[in-house]
Amino acid sequence: xSARRHPAASAASPTYRVETWGCQxxxxxxxxxxxxxxxxxxxxxxxxxxxxxxxxxxxAIREKAEHKVYSALGVLGRRKQERxxxxxxxxxxxxxxxxxxxxxRAPWVDFVLGTGNVEQAGExxxxxxxxxKTFTALELxxxxxxxxxxxxxxxxxxxxxxxxxxGCDQFCTFCIVPFxxxxxxxxxxxxxxxxxxxxxxxxxxxxxxxxxxxxxYRDPGEGFGLGELLxxxxxxxxxxxxxxxxxxxxxxxxxxxxxALSRGQPIAPYLHMPAQSGSDRVLYRMKRRYDAAQYLDTVxxxxxxxxxxxxxxxxxxxxxxxxxxxxxxxxxxMANVGFATLFAFKYSPRPGTxxxxxxxxxxxxxxxxxxxxxxxxxxxxxxxxxxHGDLVGREFEVLVERADGRSQSRGRTPCxxxxxxxxxxxxxxxxxxxxxxxxxxxxxxxxRAA
Numbered sequence: 001x002s003a004r005r006h007p008a009a010s011a012a013s014p015t016y017r018v019e020t021w022g023c024q025x026x027x028x029x030x031x032x033x034x035x036x037x038x039x040x041x042x043x044x045x046x047x048x049x050x051x052x053x054x055x056x057x058x059x060a061i062r063e064k065a066e067h068k069v070y071s072a073l074g075v076l077g078r079r080k081q082e083r084x085x086x087x088x089x090x091x092x093x094x095x096x097x098x099x100x101x102x103x104x105r106a107p108w109v110d111f112v113l114g115t116g117n118v119e120q121a122g123e124x125x126x127x128x129x130x131x132x133k134t135f136t137a138l139e140l141x142x143x144x145x146x147x148x149x150x151x152x153x154x155x156x157x158x159x160x161x162x163x164x165x166x167g168c169d170q171f172c173t174f175c176i177v178p179f180x181x182x183x184x185x186x187x188x189x190x191x192x193x194x195x196x197x198x199x200x201x202x203x204x205x206x207x208x209x210x211x212x213x214x215x216x217y218r219d220p221g222e223g224f225g226l227g228e229l230l231x232x233x234x235x236x237x238x239x240x241x242x243x244x245x246x247x248x249x250x251x252x253x254x255x256x257x258x259x260a261l262s263r264g265q266p267i268a269p270y271l272h273m274p275a276q277s278g279s280d281r282v283l284y285r286m287k288r289r290y291d292a293a294q295y296l297d298t299v300x301x302x303x304x305x306x307x308x309x310x311x312x313x314x315x316x317x318x319x320x321x322x323x324x325x326x327x328x329x330x331x332x333x334m335a336n337v338g339f340a341t342l343f344a345f346k347y348s349p350r351p352g353t354x355x356x357x358x359x360x361x362x363x364x365x366x367x368x369x370x371x372x373x374x375x376x377x378x379x380x381x382x383x384x385x386x387x388h389g390d391l392v393g394r395e396f397e398v399l400v401e402r403a404d405g406r407s408q409s410r411g412r413t414p415c416x417x418x419x420x421x422x423x424x425x426x427x428x429x430x431x432x433x434x435x436x437x438x439x440x441x442x443x444x445x446x447x448r449a450a
Contacts, residue, residue, distance in 0.1 A: 013043040016125075017051040021068060022059025024246065025210050026092055028161040029118045030057045033091065034153035036122035044153070052085070053125050055113075058092035060176050062348055069094050073106040080108045087128050089113055091121070093180035097352070099136055114138035115181050116166075119148055140167075140182035144220045147187075149195040158429035159401075160204045164192050164229065165211035170249065172276075173287045173354035174316060174347065177212050189219045189229055193236055200239035205429070206399055209233075209245040215252040227256030234266050241265070241431065242399065242414060246272040247314075250290050250298050258305040269306050270340075270416040273298070274314035278333030279326035282319050287354070292333055299337055310340035310415035317376060318347045318369025320355055320362035327372050331379055338383055340417065341442075344376050381441045388417075388439025395449050398434045400426040418443040 016037045020030040033055060034044065045051035056072055059065040069090070080086045090102050091113035099112040110128040113121060117137040124135050145166050154160055167182040168175070196207060209229075211217060217226040226245065233243055243266045248257075250273055261267055277283050280291040290298075303309055315330060334342075346369045349356035398411040398419050409426040411419055411434075420443060421434055438445035 013041050014052040014129075015045040015049060016042045016053040016055065017045045018055045018057055019072065020057040020092075021065050022057075022061065022092065024161055024208065025163060025212070026057055026059055027155070028152075028163060028210060029092065029115065031152050031154055031161075032118045032147070033057065033113075033121035035148070035151040036119050037125060038122075038153050039151050040122040040126060042122070042125070050083075053087040053089070055089040055091060055121065058090060058094035060093035060097060060180055060350065062345065064348075066094055066098075070105065073102075073109065077106060077108045085129075087111075087125055089121070089124065089128075091115075091118060093176070096138060096140075096180045097176065099138055103134065103136075109134070111135040112138065114140065116140045119151075141185065142183070143185065145185055145187050146191065147195070149191075150198060154204075158204055158399075159206045159208075160199050161208050161210050162192060162195055162199070163187065163210045164226075164245075165214060165217045168212040169216070170213060170289075171287065171354075173285065174319065174350065176350040176353055179352050181212060184213065184216055186217050186220055188221060189224075189232065190221075192229065193233060196233055196237045196240065200237055203429075205239065205431075206242040207240065207244070209243070211245075212247065213249045213252065214245045215248040215254075215257055225254070225256060226252075227254070227258075227260040230257070230260035230267055231263070234260075234263065237266075242268050244268045244270055244416070248273045250275070250288075250295050253298050253302065255301070258302055261302070261309070262305040265414070268414045268416065269308050270310045270312070270414070271302060271306075272312045273302075275330075275333060275337075276314060276316050277319065277322075277326070278330035279322070280329075282322055282326050282329075285321065285355075286316075286319065292329065295333070296336060308415065310417065311337065312416070313337075313339050313342045315342060315344040315376065316347050317344060317373045318364035318366075320347065320358050320364065322347075322364055331376065334376070334379060334383070338387065339380065340387065340415065341384065342380055344373060344380070346370065346373055385439065385441045388441070388444055390439070391417075391436045391444060392439055393436065395433055395435050396446075398432050398446070400428050400430050400432060402428050413444075419446050420444070421446055421448060424448050 018030045058069045088109050089111045095112045096114040111124045165186045167184045168177045169184045215226050396413040400409050400411040403409045409421045433449040434446040435449045436444050436446045
C-alpha cells in the first residue's frame with residue numbers, strides 16, 4: 001500500500017527509484033523517502049523504466065556495501081552524462097559518515113541525505129530540480145523522533161516495520177551505528193500506538209518494531225520500557241495478528257519483556273538477540289558488557305518464559321586477536337543454545353571504531369577467518385536440520401508472503417521459520433494452518449492442514 005499521491009501524479013509525473021542496502025531500518029527509511037517523494041507527485045519507476053530521480057539508500061556495516069555504492073555511482077555518473085537532468089541522491093549510513101568523500105569521488109551527486117533527515121527527500125529533490133545546486137542534510141536529531149507515518153510508502157500491503165527507538169548508546173568496538181545514527185532517542189508510545197492503529201485499519205496484520213537496541217526503549221514521557229509497550233500494543237491494536245521486535249541487546253532483555261513475550265498472540269515467540277561471540281575475552285574486547293554465562297542465563301530465562309521460543313543471533317568471526325580457543329568457545333555456545341537461525345560475518349574494520357585502530361598485528365588472516373566462518377555455518381546448518389526435523393508433524397499458522405507458481409506458496413510461522421506450502425496457491429497476506437511434512441536445513445515443507 002503506497003502513500004497518498006499528489007493530485008498531479010499521473011503517468012506523466014517524474015519517476016523515482018530508491019535502491020536500498022542493509023538492515024530493516026534502512027528498508028523502512030527507503031519506504032519513508034518513497035512516501036516523501038510520492039507526496040510531492042513523483043511516481044515509482046516500474047520495470048526497466050529509466051527513472052528521473054535515483055536515490056541510493058546505503059549501509060556502512062560491512063565494507064563490501066560501501067564498494068557497491070561507489071560502483072553504482074559510477075554507473076549513474078555515466079548515465080548522467082547522457083541525461084544531465086537526472087537527479088542523483090545518496091542517503092543512509094554511508095552518506096552520514098562519508099558525505100565529503102562521496103561528493104569528491106562522485107561530483108555528479110546532487111544531494112547527500114543523512115539518516116536523521118530521510119523525510120526531507122522529496123523537498124531536496126524539488127530544490128535540486130529548481131535551483132540546480134548540490135545539497136546536504138546531515139544533522140542528527142537529539143529529540144524524540146516524530147514521523148509522518150501516514151506518508152510512508154510501504155513495500156508490502158500486509159507486513160510493516162515501525163521504528164520505536166533510533167540510534168545507539170552502546171559503542172561496541174566494532175560498530176559504526178552510534179556514528180551513523182546518533183545517540184538513543186525513543187519515540188513517544190502514543191505516536192507508536194497511533195501508527196499501529198493506522199496500519200491495522202488499512203489491512204496490515206504483521207508489524208515488526210525496530211531499533212538498533214530495541215529493548216533499550218523507554219517512553220520519553222512515562223518512562224516505561226519495551227515490555228509495557230508490547231502489552232499495550234497487543235491489547236489496544238485491533239486486527240494485529242503478529243507483533244515482533246528486533247534487534248535486542250542481551251543486557252536489556254529484562255523480565256518485563258519476557259513477561260510480555262510469555263503472553264502469546266499477537267506477540268510472536270521469536271527473539272533476535274545477537275551474541276557476537278562465545279568467548280569472554282572477545283566479548284570484553286568488543287565492549288559487549290556481558291559474558292557467555294550471562295548470555296546463557298538470559299537464554300534460559302527466555303525459554304522458561306516461552307518454551308517454544310525461536311532464538312536467532314548474530315556472530316562476528318575473525319575479530320581482531322581472536323584465537324582458535326576463542327572461536328571454539330563460540331562454537332560451544334552455539335551448540336549449547338541451539339539457535340533457530342543466525343547471521344554470521346567475517347569481521348571488517350569500520351572507520352572511526354575502536355577496533356579499527358588496533359593495528360594489523362591483531363588482524364586475523366582472511367583465509368583463517370573464512371575457514372572459521374565455514375565451520376560455524378556448517379555447525380549451524382546441522383543444528384537447523386535437526387531442529388526442523390523435530391518439527392515434522394507439528395501444525396503452525398503460516399502467514400503467506402508469496403505464491404511460488406501454481407502449486408506452492410511461501411510463508412512464515414509465528415516463530416519466523418520459512419515454510420513452503422505444497423499443493424496450494426494461497427493468497428499473499430492470508431493465514432493458513434499448515435502441517436509440517438519435511439524439514440530442510442533452511443526451511444520447512446508443509447501441506448495445508450485438513
